Amino acid sequence: MNEFEGKVAVVTGGGSGIGRGIALGLAAEGMALAIADVNTASAEAVVAEIAEQGGRAIGVSVDVTAPEALAAAAKEVEAQLGGVNLLCANAGVLARIAPLSEHSIEDWEYTLSVNVLGVVKTVNAFLPLLRARAPDAHVVNTASLGGLIATEGFPIGAYIASKYACVGYSEMLRAELAPEGIGVSVLCPGVVASSLVDTSTSNRPDGFGSQLAPRLGIVNPSADRPAPTISAMPAEEVGPIVVRAVRENRLHVITHPDSRGVVERRFAQINADYDFAASSEG
Numbered sequence: 001m002n003e004f005e006g007k008v009a010v011v012t013g014g015g016s017g018i019g020r021g022i023a024l025g026l027a028a029e030g031m032a033l034a035i036a037d038v039n040t041a042s043a044e045a046v047v048a049e050i051a052e053q054g055g056r057a058i059g060v061s062v063d064v065t066a067p068e069a070l071a072a073a074a075k076e077v078e079a080q081l082g083g084v085n086l087l088c089a090n091a092g093v094l095a096r097i098a099p100l101s102e103h104s105i106e107d108w109e110y111t112l113s114v115n116v117l118g119v120v121k122t123v124n125a126f127l128p129l130l131r132a133r134a135p136d137a138h139v140v141n142t143a144s145l146g147g148l149i150a151t152e153g154f155p156i157g158a159y160i161a162s163k164y165a166c167v168g169y170s171e172m173l174r175a176e177l178a179p180e181g182i183g184v185s186v187l188c189p190g191v192v193a194s195s196l197v198d199t200s201t202s203n204r205p206d207g208f209g210s211q212l213a214p215r216l217g218i219v220n221p222s223a224d225r226p227a228p229t230i231s232a233m234p235a236e237e238v239g240p241i242v243v244r245a246v247r248e249n250r251l252h253v254i255t256h257p258d259s260r261g262v263v264e265r266r267f268a269q270i271n272a273d274y275d276f277a278a279s280s281e282g
């Protein structure tokens with residue numbers, strides 16, 4: 001997708017943080033926006049912000065874990081904005097900051113229900129509208145740098161597993177939709193200023209357990225696997241990065257090029273294990 005002017009984008013989790021940053025970036029390119037969020041008030045605040053800047057946006061109240069709500073959202077967007085060219089499946093949660101032995105099954109269920117199945121359900125709901133606009137159609141799923149590398153020093157194991165799943169799903173989706181002229185990218189942000197810990201707690205539905213006081217902090221960093229740099233990028237900077245990546249149909253959308261070293265260490269480990277396997281042959 002090269003041209004953004006006059007086209008339509010949906011951003012889930014668009015009411016806060018990275019979703020808001022993406023939405024503002026797309027609005028600045030002349031796109032009409034559907035800000036879809038489980039938090040209606042925050043979605044409406046971003047709608048107002050875009051309108052103040054001369055853009056066009058609507059708020060859509062939706063929980064990405066609920067297929068019926070997503071189907072209704074797709075109908076609403078089609079009725080009000082006429083279709084969808086760009087889907088940003090961005091809503092996500094960080095349910096637990098603690099070692100895996102302290103993750104409850106409810107932590108896992110909450111994490112996977114939003115970060116994996118929420119993305120899948122969002123894509124399923126909007127795919128017919130995207131197909132109607134192909135080849136002017138693109139999907140951006142928000143994973144994380146934590147979908148490319150496990151951050152041993154930062155204990156968010158369920159989150160990391162969910163983001164690896166999001167990357168794998170997005171890579172498969174890209175291969176499957178390419179023949180239809182629909183692009184797929186997966187956004188892998190490093191640390192970006194947002195409300196993730198707060199919204200993951202306030203949005204947590206009954207039945208998924210409760211968030212304990214998050215254990216922020218870095219445990220056991222090592223020279224081999226250092227903790228990620230904790231300097232948060234302003235969310236507004238993510239929008240132009242996504243615009244550029246969609247234009248060029250990049251697969252992985254990297255926000256923090258300085259994170260290359262930690263990802264390369266993972267590749268080096270995989271290569272070393274291949275060397276080991278080859279050395280034990282014959």
Ligand SMILES: NC(=O)c1ccc[n+]([C@@H]2O[C@H](COP(=O)([O-])OP(=O)(O)OC[C@H]3O[C@@H](n4cnc5c(N)ncnc54)[C@H](O)[C@@H]3O)[C@@H](O)[C@H]2O)c1
Binds near residue numbers: 065090193194
């Ligand atoms: N902030 C970071 O450093 C960072 C880094 C890598 C990846 N991410 C990912 O970026 C995405 C956005 O997170 P953020 O950091 O901007 O956090 P945020 O809390 O500021 O924004 C998340 C938004 O998603 C909404 N949301 C949560 N559950 C929802 C649901 N079930 N249905 C609909 N909306 C829902 C929230 O209400 C909120 O508005 C997430 O997928 C997150 O995992 C964030």
